[in-house]
Amino acid sequence: MGIKRPYTVTKPLEVVEADLAEPGSDEILVKILAAGVCHSDLSVINGDRPRSLPVALGHEAVGEVVKTGQGSSDLKVGQRVSMVFVPSCGHCGCCAEGRPALCEPGLEHNTNGSLLSGAKRISINGEIINHHLGISCFSDYAVCHRRSLVPIEDDLSPTVQAVFGCAVLTGCGAILNTAKLHAGERVAIIGLGGVGLSALLGARAGGARQIIAIDANPAKEALARELGADNFVNAGDPDAAEQVKMLSAEGVHLAAEFAGVMPALELAIEVTRRGGRTVTAALPNPSDRLSVAAARLVTEERTLMGSYVGSCVPSRDIPNFIALHKKGLLPVERMISHTLELTEINTAVERLAEGNTVRQIVCFG
Numbered sequence: 411m412g413i414k415r416p417y418t419v420t421k422p423l424e425v426v427e428a429d430l431a432e433p434g435s436d437e438i439l440v441k442i443l444a445a446g447v448c449h450s451d452l453s454v455i456n457g458d459r460p461r462s463l464p465v466a467l468g469h470e471a472v473g474e475v476v477k478t479g480q481g482s483s484d485l486k487v488g489q490r491v492s493m494v495f496v497p498s499c500g501h502c503g504c505c506a507e508g509r510p511a512l513c514e515p516g517l518e519h520n521t522n523g524s525l526l527s528g529a530k531r532i533s534i535n536g537e538i539i540n541h542h543l544g545i546s547c548f549s550d551y552a553v554c555h556r557r558s559l560v561p562i563e564d565d566l567s568p569t570v571q572a573v574f575g576c577a578v579l580t581g582c583g584a585i586l587n588t589a590k591l592h593a594g595e596r597v598a599i600i601g602l603g604g605v606g607l608s609a610l611l612g613a614r615a616g617g618a619r620q621i622i623a624i625d626a627n628p629a630k631e632a633l634a635r636e637l638g639a640d641n642f643v644n645a646g647d648p649d650a651a652e653q654v655k656m657l658s659a660e661g662v663h664l665a666a667e668f669a670g671v672m673p674a675l676e677l678a679i680e681v682t683r684r685g686g687r688t689v690t691a692a693l694p695n696p697s698d699r700l701s702v703a704a705a706r707l708v709t710e711e712r713t714l715m716g717s718y719v720g721s722c723v724p725s726r727d728i729p730n731f732i733a734l735h736k737k738g739l740l741p742v743e744r745m746i747s748h749t750l751e752l753t754e755i756n757t758a759v760e761r762l763a764e765g766n767t768v769r770q771i772v773c774f775g
């Protein structure tokens with residue numbers, strides 16, 4: 411954590427043989443089929459999201475059930491599963507209110523580097539290795555809690571299915587669940603990584619009248635337009651906010667921010683029209699503070715909302731989003747910029763840090 415770039419040289423991740431303990435009660439041994447490299451993995455490496463070390467990274471994947479722990483399980487051997495990076499206990503206050511993304515024990519165990527059961531199943535010569543968000547999928551096999559897994563059909567390529575666990579859940583969910591897009595609204599999407607582009611696809615599927623894509627990297631324009639953006643604005647332009655207001659008449663109904671830096675969130679608030687909603691699903695550094703003219707929240711009836719795991723119920727929304735993909739409404743495969751082998755993981759992390767990639771998928775044999 412905090413090691414200098416380039417990661418191709420400093421190699422923050424090491425590919426090693428580790429011991430995986432047998433799955434306990436309510437735990438499942440999963441063979442990983444494909445895993446996405448997400449910005450939240452990079453955030454652990456660059457120190458924005460500090461975790462206890464050593465940790466086995468990776469939190470967006472699909473796999474196949476190899477073995478279930480003691481007792482009976484509804485999951486059978488061979489079942490394709492999508493992994494969810496916040497396990498939900500089903501019993502706490504937030505789970506009871508139908509908001510599993512906010513599960514309290516889920517957060518506690520993710521912070522501890524343990525599974526929802528409290529167990530840590532990875533070790534090397536007796537030294538315990540922390541789990542990452544209950545998943546640790548940059549590996550051939552993982553032991554996960556049942557409540558970190560959602561069964562899905564096996565009729566699509568795992569490479570494509572991998573992105574539903576984090577990018578699609580977070581991006582589409584922010585637009586469709588958290589901000590509840592209404593058909594005909596004008597939308598701005600700020601930060602065009604895997605999550606931002608998923609949000610763009612979600613806005614299109616949800617019937618946005620206009621989608622303005624915004625990023626500091628002009629190389630993102632072509633793909634954004636291909637995926638359905640009507641306009642592109644360079645976030646680095648000093649008059650970026652003015653450009654968006656001009657393009658959208660008086661600002662957008664819904665501005666969604668996925669860049670994780672304060673100027674991007676401020677821009678999102680600025681381009682939101684009076685009465686509109688600003689939603690953020692990025693993870694800025696915990697020390698970052700936001701300054702907003704509080705009176706505008708009142709006199710302009712502005713709504714500022716945070717979105718975690720896209721306010722999703724994963725067991726409902728992952729199959730739903732996959733179904734929309736099959737109907738051609740969420741062409742997520744076009745976000746996949748690279749496929750690679752696990753041994754190339756540091757190259758993938760460096761590429762992500764450079765900002766010139768969208769979704770890279772590690773494929774397992």
Ligand SMILES: [Zn+2]
Nearest residue numbers: 448449450576
């Ligand atoms: Zn992620």
Ligand SMILES: [Zn+2]
Nearest residue numbers: 499502505513
């Ligand atoms: Zn819970």
